[in-house]
Structure formats: C-alpha cells, structure tokens
Amino acid sequence: MNSQQYIKFLYIHLDSVNLRVVRTLENNEMKYARIMNQLTFLCKCRQYSVTPKCLKLKWPHNGIRKNDIINQTQKKLLTDLIDFNHKKKETIRKDLVQGWAYMECKYRNTYILDVIIRFLAHQHENEFMKCKTHLQHKFELLIRGTNKYSEPYQAPQQNLRSRPNILSSDIPVPLNTRPGQLDPVKTKVINLSNCDITPTQVLALTKGMKYSVAPTSLPIFDLVSGIEKGLHKLEEDFANQVRCEMYRCIKKENNKRIKPNLSKEEYIAIKQIRENKDLITVEADKGGAIVLMNREEYDSKLKLILEGEDFEELNEDPTTKIERKIYRVLKKYDDIYNAETRSKLTPHHTCAPSIYAKPKVHKQNNPLRIIVNCKDSPTEKLAKFLCKNYLNKISYHTESNIKNSYHFVECLKNMNITGTDTMASFDVEDLFGSVPVRETNEIIMRKLKENENITTRELSGIQELLEIVSSNNYFQHKGKVYRRKEGLPMGNPISPVMSNIFMEELEMTTLNENMTCKPKLYKRYVDDIFLIFDRTDKLNLFFDLCNSQHPRIKFTKEIEKDNQMPFLDVLITRNTPSTIKLSVFKKPTHSDTYVNYNSNCNPSVKKALIKTLKNRAEKICDNQETYEEEKNKVIRALKQNNYPEDYVRKIWNEVKPQQQKPKPITTVAIPYVKNLSERIKRENNKLNIRTVFQSKRKISQLIKTPDLSEERRNKNVIYKISCSHTDCQSGPYIGETKAQLHVRKKQHKYNLQKMIETAELVNHKINADHEIDLNTMNPIEYEKDWFKRKFKESSYMKYTYNKCTISKPSVKVNRIWDPLLSNIYKRKSADSTMSSATTTTTTN
Known part of the structure; x- marks a missing residue:
C-alpha cells in the first residue's frame, strides 16, 4: 500500500478525531526514528572527543587558555544537548504510548489497526535508515577531520527487541500482528463497550487499577490517628517523646504543596468514566488488563449465571442465624476453645458476602468468572482458623505436590528426558465449582482421625464448624440472596485448601491403580498437573482414566508443541531430544502491568518488585542466555510502567546483605506521603519503632462507584x-x-x-x-x-x-x-x- 492508498484508506475508515490521532502518531514515529539516531550520533561524538559542527565555537582573540576553555565549553554543550535529547525522546515516547494505547483500545482485533501498524512500521523503517545513513556519513567526516581512528559507526539496530518504535515493547502495541489476529500481550485497556473513550482516558487507565494517587492535601488525621494507634499501649513518657518528634515532622511539611501524580486532564477523564452509568470498569480475569463493558451486558451475563442450575435464590438473609449457630457451637466446645479464641471467632455485626465478576477476555464471548467477597462475612475468621490449625496440616504434603514454580524447577533438574518422551499438562475445568463438598468433608475428617493429638471431642467440634463454613456458600447481589448448590466459591479462604485435599485423594486413587499407563513424572499444583510419558498412547489412556474417576471432575489436556511446554511460570524447551532449557513463561493475556513508578507508594515497594522479578529470573532460567533475555524483557516491561532504565539496572545489580534488626517496640501504620513518610520513618528507626506505609487512594477506588x-x-x-x-x-x-x-x-x-x-x-x-x-x-x-x-x-x-x-x-x-x-x-x-x-x- 503506497501513501496515497493509505491516506484514502484512513479517510474512508476513520472519523476526523481518530484521523488526527493517527496523523499525530505518524509524526511522532518519524520524530522517534530521528531522535534515536541523533542520540547515538551525539554519544559517539562524545566517546571519540569530536565536536559536531553545530556546537563548534570560534573566538577571534588570542589567550593563554583559549583552546582549553573552548574545548571544555564544547564538551559541556555536547553533554547538555545529549541530556536535552534524552528528555525529548522520553516526551515523544510517552506521546506514542498514549496514542498506541488509544488505538489498541479503539480498534482492537480489527483490520484497520493492522493496516496502520504495518504502514507506520514501514514509514518508521524508511525514516530510520535515511537518518542513519546521513549521520553515519557525517560522523565519518568528523573523524577524518580529526585524524582519529575509530570503529565503524554503529547506529541503533532495527530489531524487535531493541528498536524503540511501534513494533517495540516500549509501546503497548501487539507484536507480529496480522489482520484479525492481534496478539494481546501488551494490551492494558480493552474496550468491549459501545462507548467511545478518549486518549486521555486510556492513558489514565493504563496506569493500572492499583495505581496509588497522591493526596491533594496532607492527610493529617490519618497520620495522627495512625501514630496514636501505634503508641496507645506504650508508656506515657516515651509515647510523648515520640509524639513530639512526629509533630515536628508533620508541622514542617504541613504547608508544603504535594506534587500530584495525576494530571488535571486525567482526573477529569477518570471522573467521566465514573459518571458514565452505562459503563462498568473491571479487571480482566487473567493478565491484569482493564476491561470496559456495557453495564447492561455485564448485568445480563451475571443474571444469566445466577439464574442457572448452579445457584438458587433464598427467601431471607441467613447471616444472623449463622452468627448464632457459630456462637452456640463454640460455646458447646468451651473446653476445647478458650475464651480468647471464642471471642475472636464469634462473628458480630457481620454482613452477607457480596460478589463481583471478571470477564475472561481470552475466551469467546468474554464469559464472566464470579468471585465472592467474603470480607466481613460471618464465616471469614472461622474459615481462616480451620485452615491454619487443621486443614493445612493434612494437605500439601504428598510427593506429587509442588509449592510453586521454583519447587517445580528443582523437580525437573533431576529428571532425565529422552527423545521419545512426551510432555503434557492436565487442567481441571472449574475446580472450585466442581468439588463435591460433602465428600471432601468426609475425606478431611478421615485424615484428621489419623492424628493422635486430636481428641474425639475436638474432632466433633471441627466437624460441626467445618460443616458451617463449607455449607453456607451464600451471597447477596442487588438486594437478593443466592446460594451455590454444590461446589466451593472462589474467594472463600477455605476453598483452595479443600480443593487441594480433594485433588490429593483423587490422584491417590488414580495413581495407585494397577495400570500400564502410569506417567514417568507426575507433579501437581492444585488443579494444574505436569506429566511426562514415554509413549503418546499411554498419555491418552491416562487422560481417559483421569476423566473416569469422578463424574463432577473433567480434565482438559495440552501436549507439548514445537518442542515447548509451558507450566505455571516456567517454559520448558527441548534443546536436543534429551536435553531441556528453562525460561520464564507469561501467558498471552499478561499485560505487563506492574506497580507504576509514579505511583504514590513507598520506594521500597518498587525496589522489591525489581528484586522479585530478578529472583524469578535467577531461579527459573537455567542458562545465561535465557537469563539475559528475561532481564531485557523485564527492563522493557518496567519501562512501560515509567521506570527509568538506569534505576532498574541499578537495583537489579544491587547486592545488599540482609541485616538482623531488633524486635520493634511497636508498629506505626501511616499513609504514604513523599518526603514526610521517609522523615517519620527515620525518626522512628532511632527509637526502634517499625513504620509501615499505606496507599489509600487508588484508581480502582476513584473509578468505581461503591456498590x-x-x-x-x-x-x-x-x-x-x-x-x-x-x-x-x-x-x-x-x-x-x-x-x-x-x-x-x-x-x-x-x-x-x-x-x-x-x-x-x-x-x-x-x-x-x-x-x-x-x-x-x-x-x-x-x-x-x-x-x-x-x-x-x-x-x-x-x-x-x-x-x-x-x-x-x-x-x-x-x-x-x-x-x-x-x-x-x-x-x-x-x-x-x-x-x-x-x-x-x-x-x-
């Protein structure tokens, strides 16, 4: 497609607003191509101590230090020009991020976006090479003029990994796109609604739902009440000493202006989204992308699920009855549970659980996944108590169980894989909703009876309490109360442990059968199973066997493709038929949304994020090549979240031994305010008081009307x-x-x-x-x-x-x-x- 055809295509398919956005994108792409080459040219000039003609100074008079002064001034001007171009490059990059995020959200999965990407990629490439050739010739002339030897001029390379243009992951635009099949890896905002959203709204949403917004004024009450809560149990004289120090810190910062981390336009954009009653903003089920849906569609899909055969409507809210029942059972077993335990577990003034839903954007028609919010529900504390004191002790201890991706990597290190072996993974469809509750309770009680430290009377108490928690799977929605007929709700603290106990029993029955199709390796993380078979026919037989074990449990399978098999966060690749290499795996739905660098939170949180990503790369990647590749991916992803590359590399390479700190006298929890919070923490450290920071206002809270x-x-x-x-x-x-x-x-x-x-x-x-x-x-x-x-x-x-x-x-x-x-x-x-x-x- 030539330029005339492209412009005609745009005029046919785009309105005036979106046409203006595309033309701005085109200009910014050209600017970005030029600025990258200009920066390389200037850095090369500084490296070889040559001065571009535009910076050469002339002074008609003679002097003792004339040449030295001129040379030093030229070097300073060159450095200043490089710094200026870096800032200019960052400004252009942010404009590109905003523009491409808007286009991706507006024309996701359309041929229009694919045409624009391809044409602008071609334009960028041409401009890049044209500028590269010109500056390369210019640099060689400068070198010849100074009679200095240099290596050939190296302009920035044009490839998908390093070239910061529209095909680079610096900008949230799909890689390797083709008409109708855009890869959604870098998609941070997905608009499934009929409403048009502006580039500013997209830019605000790309910061992520967990982006903490800086307060508009000093949150004095939250600071004071947080300090007082930490001090109210201390001796009065010492507490007054701390108060004096804290007052001095707050008073000093009280009249200072807090720098906002959201622009006025972004505040307005968020307000517009919140006030649009036809729109609902939710997080995607996987990957962290933000999804905008028509509220009518969201409500109708949710209503369809609740009116299905898995749920039933109740005539009344059973919350008060459950509170009384828990009280009676705990009182009945007062010889087992002391007064303090009973007081903690007895619910008072609780509410029925509520629900929310997340769209599965990676599936056709974007079905919803229901999640129950059990916060402040009558069984919340009791469920956590049962997990901590009983269920966790009888679960997660089988040989096949893996704790996390790192444990899985350790298991693979001692595994010999031959050329005839086949890797596969099994997954249970809707595990929580498929778990038979009564049957699982019987399995739990049978395992607890094997524990000699638990008396018969305590077993009776556990059984009654477990029955209360597992059977009361109810919630409220829009003034109505519903109950799940069978299975466990996602969001209940007890659901993961009970599901794992049931899966352990199921796998024990399957693996203990006298069969000829046993896997060579069997490892399971809740409902995700990794297997290795020496023959493909054994794999199919074992898959059929697993699906015949229980009528409610249905497995799906995935077999290695192109010598690769992903499992959890690990990608297993065959180097040769008998050797493998390991690297970090991200699902296609992953949006690379992390804590934004500009988010109003403690800097230690951002450092911890980098250290965590580094730790994951070190523990999963088994060779230097995959480690460096993952490191570069992390740096590019964090740059999308506004992290300076130098900062990321500095923290990545930082090695600090952990220091043993004395046990703190008390803990003070206060909202994070830049500079003030660090000052308070320094003063508290001197007094051996631990300080933790809270991020109060987040975009998710600003954008959602509290339901x-x-x-x-x-x-x-x-x-x-x-x-x-x-x-x-x-x-x-x-x-x-x-x-x-x-x-x-x-x-x-x-x-x-x-x-x-x-x-x-x-x-x-x-x-x-x-x-x-x-x-x-x-x-x-x-x-x-x-x-x-x-x-x-x-x-x-x-x-x-x-x-x-x-x-x-x-x-x-x-x-x-x-x-x-x-x-x-x-x-x-x-x-x-x-x-x-x-x-x-x-x-x-």
Whole structure:
C-alpha cells in the first residue's frame, strides 16, 4: 500500500478525531526514528572527543587558555544537548504510548489497526535508515577531520527487541500482528463497550487499577490517628517523646504543596468514566488488563449465571442465624476453645458476602468468572482458623505436590528426558465449582482421625464448624440472596485448601491403580498437573482414566508443541531430544502491568518488585542466555510502567546483605506521603519503632462507584443524635458503632425505655429533663478501623463541639495535636450526611 492508498484508506475508515490521532502518531514515529539516531550520533561524538559542527565555537582573540576553555565549553554543550535529547525522546515516547494505547483500545482485533501498524512500521523503517545513513556519513567526516581512528559507526539496530518504535515493547502495541489476529500481550485497556473513550482516558487507565494517587492535601488525621494507634499501649513518657518528634515532622511539611501524580486532564477523564452509568470498569480475569463493558451486558451475563442450575435464590438473609449457630457451637466446645479464641471467632455485626465478576477476555464471548467477597462475612475468621490449625496440616504434603514454580524447577533438574518422551499438562475445568463438598468433608475428617493429638471431642467440634463454613456458600447481589448448590466459591479462604485435599485423594486413587499407563513424572499444583510419558498412547489412556474417576471432575489436556511446554511460570524447551532449557513463561493475556513508578507508594515497594522479578529470573532460567533475555524483557516491561532504565539496572545489580534488626517496640501504620513518610520513618528507626506505609487512594477506588448494600453503608460509622431541646447546653450525642446503625438505634431505644442509668442518653434525659429524639440519629463519617473510629469520635467532641457533648470521649486526644486537628474539625460540618461518609468509603 503506497501513501496515497493509505491516506484514502484512513479517510474512508476513520472519523476526523481518530484521523488526527493517527496523523499525530505518524509524526511522532518519524520524530522517534530521528531522535534515536541523533542520540547515538551525539554519544559517539562524545566517546571519540569530536565536536559536531553545530556546537563548534570560534573566538577571534588570542589567550593563554583559549583552546582549553573552548574545548571544555564544547564538551559541556555536547553533554547538555545529549541530556536535552534524552528528555525529548522520553516526551515523544510517552506521546506514542498514549496514542498506541488509544488505538489498541479503539480498534482492537480489527483490520484497520493492522493496516496502520504495518504502514507506520514501514514509514518508521524508511525514516530510520535515511537518518542513519546521513549521520553515519557525517560522523565519518568528523573523524577524518580529526585524524582519529575509530570503529565503524554503529547506529541503533532495527530489531524487535531493541528498536524503540511501534513494533517495540516500549509501546503497548501487539507484536507480529496480522489482520484479525492481534496478539494481546501488551494490551492494558480493552474496550468491549459501545462507548467511545478518549486518549486521555486510556492513558489514565493504563496506569493500572492499583495505581496509588497522591493526596491533594496532607492527610493529617490519618497520620495522627495512625501514630496514636501505634503508641496507645506504650508508656506515657516515651509515647510523648515520640509524639513530639512526629509533630515536628508533620508541622514542617504541613504547608508544603504535594506534587500530584495525576494530571488535571486525567482526573477529569477518570471522573467521566465514573459518571458514565452505562459503563462498568473491571479487571480482566487473567493478565491484569482493564476491561470496559456495557453495564447492561455485564448485568445480563451475571443474571444469566445466577439464574442457572448452579445457584438458587433464598427467601431471607441467613447471616444472623449463622452468627448464632457459630456462637452456640463454640460455646458447646468451651473446653476445647478458650475464651480468647471464642471471642475472636464469634462473628458480630457481620454482613452477607457480596460478589463481583471478571470477564475472561481470552475466551469467546468474554464469559464472566464470579468471585465472592467474603470480607466481613460471618464465616471469614472461622474459615481462616480451620485452615491454619487443621486443614493445612493434612494437605500439601504428598510427593506429587509442588509449592510453586521454583519447587517445580528443582523437580525437573533431576529428571532425565529422552527423545521419545512426551510432555503434557492436565487442567481441571472449574475446580472450585466442581468439588463435591460433602465428600471432601468426609475425606478431611478421615485424615484428621489419623492424628493422635486430636481428641474425639475436638474432632466433633471441627466437624460441626467445618460443616458451617463449607455449607453456607451464600451471597447477596442487588438486594437478593443466592446460594451455590454444590461446589466451593472462589474467594472463600477455605476453598483452595479443600480443593487441594480433594485433588490429593483423587490422584491417590488414580495413581495407585494397577495400570500400564502410569506417567514417568507426575507433579501437581492444585488443579494444574505436569506429566511426562514415554509413549503418546499411554498419555491418552491416562487422560481417559483421569476423566473416569469422578463424574463432577473433567480434565482438559495440552501436549507439548514445537518442542515447548509451558507450566505455571516456567517454559520448558527441548534443546536436543534429551536435553531441556528453562525460561520464564507469561501467558498471552499478561499485560505487563506492574506497580507504576509514579505511583504514590513507598520506594521500597518498587525496589522489591525489581528484586522479585530478578529472583524469578535467577531461579527459573537455567542458562545465561535465557537469563539475559528475561532481564531485557523485564527492563522493557518496567519501562512501560515509567521506570527509568538506569534505576532498574541499578537495583537489579544491587547486592545488599540482609541485616538482623531488633524486635520493634511497636508498629506505626501511616499513609504514604513523599518526603514526610521517609522523615517519620527515620525518626522512628532511632527509637526502634517499625513504620509501615499505606496507599489509600487508588484508581480502582476513584473509578468505581461503591456498590455497597444498605447494611454495609450504615455500619462502622461515627453518628450524631441531637437533643430535642433547642437551648440544650450539653450539645449533641456523638457516638461510634461497628454495628449497623439501625441496630445501635434499637439499643438506644431500649436503654431509654428501660431507663438504664449507665447509658449517657438516659442520664441526660433524667438530669436535664430533655427528650431525646432518636429520629435525628444520622451518620457523620465512615471509619472501618476501630481505634481510628474512636479517635475520630473523640476528635469531633473536642474540636467540633469544644467538649460540649452528652457523650464522653472513648480515647484521649493528646493536646500536642491541637494546632493540627482543630483546624480540620472546625471546618467539618456537624450536619454531615452519609453521602460524604459513602465517599470516604472509597478511600479507606
């Protein structure tokens, strides 16, 4: 296709907005091709101490140090020009990232995008070679003029690995594309909706859902409450010493402007996506890509699943019944579980689990995978307790079990593979949903009986508690309550362990059969099985045998192709018929989305990411060639996430021995604010106090409207009750509760009816002879953390109402914080509604 045909093609298929984007892309590609050659040319000039003509200086007068001064100035100008071009290159690269991300999202899997990629690749190649030839000739003339010997001019090579153009992984555009079959490896944003999204919206989304946004102002309350939570159990004198140091740090940074890490345009773009009621933004099931879907399509697919044969609708919410049942069972076995354990496991004021879904973009029609959010559900703590104390001790101990990819690599090192061997992997279709719960419970109890340290009475208690956790697979969605009829939900803490126990029993039955098709090697990670057979017919026989073991369990298989077999994070490649090499494997859906370098989080998190990727490369890659290849892939992927290459290489090559640190006195958890948080950590280290940082505001929280049920919205709140007497000198009643607001309201009503004198509202009614109007009970603010909730309640009393309230503060607010907190709470309106509290939910 020539230029005229290409332009005609664009005018036919693109509107004016997208045509402008493509033309801008073309200009940036040409600029990028030129700037890369210019940088190479300038660096070569600096290397061989030659000066380009544009930088040569002339001075008509003579002087003692004339030549030295001119040479030094020329070198400085050359270095400055190189630095300037590096910044210019980075600006062009970011524009390319934004443009290609938009085009990939707009025209994904279309012939239009394929034509644009191919044409611009050709244009880039021509411009690159033209510029290379010109600068090569120019450099050789400069060298001849100085009579210096040099190696031949080496311009940047044009290949898929190093050439930073539209076919480079520096830019999130598919590699090796062809019409209708674009490779989605680098796709970070997938638009499945009918809505058009702008380049700025795409750029904001490519940062990832976990991108932490810098606060617009210093989060003083979160800083102070985090410090106080860590200090409230320490001796008062020492705690005051720490408070003084922390106050000094915060006061010094209080008036400084916090540099934003999202532009104003990106904030607006995110707001537009959030306010679009026809659009829903979710993460893909695998790979970390962000998917935009029509809300109507998302809801209809979810509704179709819930109305299927695997689920049934319940008439009522069983949460309260489950809470009471757990309490009764724990009370029944009070000789086994002490008061402290029972107190931790007994649920109070919990909510029904909720669900969300992730689209499987790698499958046809993008089906949804349902995940249950068991946070704050009645069985959450009990499930974790059973796993930790019982189920983990009877699972993951078989010879075939592998812990992770590194363990799998160790298993392969001692394996001899011949030329006739065949590698394969089996996978269970929807394992969690296929596990027979009752049968698995029987397997668990049989294994626990073999443990001599567990008494018969304790076994009875475990059985009853296990039955409660495994049988109550219910959740709520859009005001309705559903229950899974069979299988285990994804998201329940007990599901992975129970599934593994069932798979262990299934494989034991299969492998112990007297058969002639046993695999040469059998290794399993939950439902992923790696096998080696000496004959292909044995593989097929064994596959059929596995599928005949249980009516609910169905396996799929994958056989090595082109002498390669992926398993977990490992790619096994045959070098020769009897030797293999190992390298890191990423699924085609992987989007290379990591913690962004500009994300508002502790720098140690970014360093740990690089160290983790390095550790994976070192442990999986078994030769220097694959290690270097993986290292280069990691560097390119991190550059996509705005990491400077020099920084990545520095941390990659950094070797620091781990130092033994003394056990800290306490831990202080505070929100991360650049410079201030590091200052606080340095001061705390001197006092042997551990400091951890929290990233509060993330793009996922900014972009999603909180889908909370009424009971979730009205719990974990600070609330206010006004006295009905307009001239009351005591002020309102300020309280806090973990329970739902209507439950707390009933408690107040009961106290007032029975005139229980220990209640502060009752005392006020008796002493002041005022009526209490419970209809004025309104939530002021949401706060999930119990200490922060009490601290916030006390702060309202002290600063907003000047201690003139019916209620008394739960915790003491040290006066050292008065200059910081008084201004915050004086600005707060006492008549705040839950609309503001709901907004706070998204930032906690």
